[in-house]
Amino acid sequence: MNIKTTLLSSVILVALTACGGSDNNDSPTPPQSAKFSLGVSDAPVSGLQEVNVVFNSITLKQANGADNITFETRKADDETKPEMVNLLDYTGDDIFSLLDDEDVPAGEYSWLRADIINGDENDLTMTSHVVYEDGSIAPLVVKRKGNDGIGEIQLDGFTLNQTDNDFVLEFDLKKSLVDPQSSNEIFLKPRGVRLENLAESEDIEGTVSDALIANCETDNIALAAEDGSFGHAVYLYSSDIAEPLDNYEVTENETPVDAPLATADVVFDSDDNQYEFELAFITPGDYQLAYTCAAHIDDAEQRDEAFTLYQVKPVTVTAGDDLDVTFTISQ
Incomplete structure (x- = not known):
C-alpha cells in the first residue's frame, strides 16, 4: 500500500469538500412561497343603487425591504380594462375575487395598497361612481392620491404563511362614504375599509x-x-x-x-x-x-x-x- 499516495488523496478530498461547503454557505436561502388570494365585500348603505369602485392594481410591500409586488386587476373578458366592482352586489359574507392563488413570498408585509381609478365626470361609466336611487350618478373619489392621481387605499400589517392565504377587503360604507355637500363628488375614505384574513375571522x-x-x-x-x-x-x-x-x-x-x-x-x-x-x-x-x-x-x-x-x-x-x-x- 502506497501511504504517500493515500494521504495525498485524502488531503485533496478534504480541500474539495471544504470549498464546496463554503459555496453552499454563501448561497442565499430562497424565500418560502405562499399563495395569496384577495376579494372584496361590503356592509351596505341606504340611498344608493350602486357603489362602483374601479380597481387598477393591488400592491404588497414586504417588511424585509424587498421589492414591492404589484398585481394589475383586469376584467376577465377584457384585460385592457381595470376591474369595476359594484360593492352592493357583494354584501355580508359574499365576496368578489380580485386575485386568486397568486404566488408570493411567505412572511411579514408592511402594507397592502389598492389603487383606485377615481371618478371622472367626463367618463363616469369607466371610472368609480355611485348611482342614487333616482338614477342620478356622482363621481366616487378617494382623496389620498399618488403622483399619478390614482386614489390609494393603504392598509397596514399582515402575515402570509406557507400555505393558502385568503384575504378580503371589507368596505363598511356607513363609515367610508362621505357626501361633502359642497361638491358633486362622493368621497371614499380608507378608514372605513378593513383587511381581514378569512382563516381568522367569523360572522x-x-x-x-x-x-x-x-x-x-x-x-x-x-x-x-x-x-x-x-x-x-x-x-x-x-x-x-x-x-x-x-x-x-x-x-x-x-x-x-x-x-x-x-x-x-x-x-x-x-x-x-x-x-x-x-x-x-x-x-x-x-x-x-x-x-x-x-x-x-x-x-x-x-x-x-x-x-x-x-x-x-x-x-x-x-x-x-x-x-x-x-x-x-x-x-
Missing part, C-alpha cells in the same frame, strides 16, 4: 324583533326622517368602551376608539318574515353589539349629539364558530 348574524323596532321608533319619533322613516342598524364596538358613540372622525385616517368598529343594516327578510343583520369577517374576541334605529342621522365625519343606541349587549366571537345574536324586548 355575527342575528335578528331584531318587530316589537323592539316598534318601541325604538316610538321612543325616538323626534329623530324620524322627513318621510317618517328610520335607519335600523347594528354597531360593533370594543368590549372596554364605556360610552359607545356614532361614526365620527378625529383625523382623516383615524377611527376614534369609541366609534364603531363595524356596522350592518337591519333589513326585513320577506322569506323568513323577520328583521335580520349580518356582520362579516370579525376577528374572534370580546365586543359590544348595539342596535339603533337612528342610523339615518349618523354622519360619517361628525359627532351626532342626538344619535342614540337603543340596546347594547356584550358578545364573544369564538374562533371556528359564527355567532347568532337576538335583539328583543327585555323580559
Whole structure:
C-alpha cells in the first residue's frame, strides 16, 4: 500500500469538500412561497343603487425591504380594462375575487395598497361612481392620491404563511362614504375599509324583533326622517368602551376608539318574515353589539349629539364558530 499516495488523496478530498461547503454557505436561502388570494365585500348603505369602485392594481410591500409586488386587476373578458366592482352586489359574507392563488413570498408585509381609478365626470361609466336611487350618478373619489392621481387605499400589517392565504377587503360604507355637500363628488375614505384574513375571522348574524323596532321608533319619533322613516342598524364596538358613540372622525385616517368598529343594516327578510343583520369577517374576541334605529342621522365625519343606541349587549366571537345574536324586548 502506497501511504504517500493515500494521504495525498485524502488531503485533496478534504480541500474539495471544504470549498464546496463554503459555496453552499454563501448561497442565499430562497424565500418560502405562499399563495395569496384577495376579494372584496361590503356592509351596505341606504340611498344608493350602486357603489362602483374601479380597481387598477393591488400592491404588497414586504417588511424585509424587498421589492414591492404589484398585481394589475383586469376584467376577465377584457384585460385592457381595470376591474369595476359594484360593492352592493357583494354584501355580508359574499365576496368578489380580485386575485386568486397568486404566488408570493411567505412572511411579514408592511402594507397592502389598492389603487383606485377615481371618478371622472367626463367618463363616469369607466371610472368609480355611485348611482342614487333616482338614477342620478356622482363621481366616487378617494382623496389620498399618488403622483399619478390614482386614489390609494393603504392598509397596514399582515402575515402570509406557507400555505393558502385568503384575504378580503371589507368596505363598511356607513363609515367610508362621505357626501361633502359642497361638491358633486362622493368621497371614499380608507378608514372605513378593513383587511381581514378569512382563516381568522367569523360572522355575527342575528335578528331584531318587530316589537323592539316598534318601541325604538316610538321612543325616538323626534329623530324620524322627513318621510317618517328610520335607519335600523347594528354597531360593533370594543368590549372596554364605556360610552359607545356614532361614526365620527378625529383625523382623516383615524377611527376614534369609541366609534364603531363595524356596522350592518337591519333589513326585513320577506322569506323568513323577520328583521335580520349580518356582520362579516370579525376577528374572534370580546365586543359590544348595539342596535339603533337612528342610523339615518349618523354622519360619517361628525359627532351626532342626538344619535342614540337603543340596546347594547356584550358578545364573544369564538374562533371556528359564527355567532347568532337576538335583539328583543327585555323580559
